Amino acid sequence: MINENNLPHLPFRESVNPHIERIVQRESYTELQLKNMIRDMGLKVTQQRLAILRALNEGRVHVTVQEVFEVVSQTHSDVGFATVYRFLKKLKIKQHVTEVRMGGGAARYELASKTHHDHLTCVGCGLIIEFEDAEIETKQNVVAEKFGFNLTHHVHELYGVCNRCQKNP
Amino acid sequence: MINENNLPHLPFRESVNPHIERIVQRESYTELQLKNMIRDMGLKVTQQRLAILRALNEGRVHVTVQEVFEVVSQTHSDVGFATVYRFLKKLKIKQHVTEVRMGGGAARYELASKTHHDHLTCVGCGLIIEFEDAEIETKQNVVAEKFGFNLTHHVHELYGVCNRCQKNP
């Protein structure tokens, strides 16, 4: 099966990620930092893994496997999804990427930033705003403590209608 | 393909949902309320839809389509997943059920309760505790307002290691 871009066998649909507004800034990693990230995971530094990390580092945030695959394909004509899936899973386990499942489609991934943040998503146009709120984070710990939990991570997604979509429904 | 329960063609794996501790109580709906729920959505009241609602109303919380299907199959020998999927989607749109996607597998659903709550999930054993926190809810509205959003709903999942799993790692 060949799609309109003439890429080999893409079983996924073109994914939609209209526009992203980044509120919380994350500084990009250097090439060396990316290599060390792989090494520190006890893995071999391959061209494919570097290319995947570069895609996550430079490209837009909240990408699907499909999108990573497309970017990486530009420089490596014959990567497979399998590699992207496999590496992304390892990165997820090591908490280097965060998996976000908004709505029903494929999972979206983003390279972890030092400052944690959450998401505010417009159900109308898909705009994603990142926010952080120290008070909420604190309250979470209180809740966890109350039930004897040792918190590892969390997902906090707010959904609503953005300003622009309120005016142009 | 026949599985060990002799049910017709079950493409899903047996799902794991070890134990649920319900902190926030939700009163069950009456049979009449369930019927009205369907009617109010402008849909026909069929036996299948009633059976699906009953399963959500009486059974355990956070069920997968597979689990709903199994329960409904006990009284309706020939429901299809399609029906379960279709109706669940409608319920989701009308906000009568909440879809939760913990981890990677199939989506889990629960009948909406009047009092909103969020989830605290143990990454060790899968224990799910429901909690509610008015202060956090308030803070969310502040955040939304700050970015000009009109909030529709949200997902707030805390993950950690529960008491028991901390002692028996």
Added chain:
DNA sequence: TTTGTTGCAAAACATTTGCACCCTG
């Protein structure tokens, strides 16, 4: 009787896995 709903099977979508070959350390 009219129209929405269902079950079935197949398609579509998303992710994982087995295996022979390849490349990093």
Added chain:
DNA sequence: CAGGGTGCAAATGTTTTGCAACAAA
């Protein structure tokens, strides 16, 4: 050159859809 990593294709898992038969209003 040893062992992990890769691409491919096939398997597996999850959800959606087309259509003829059917049931609720």
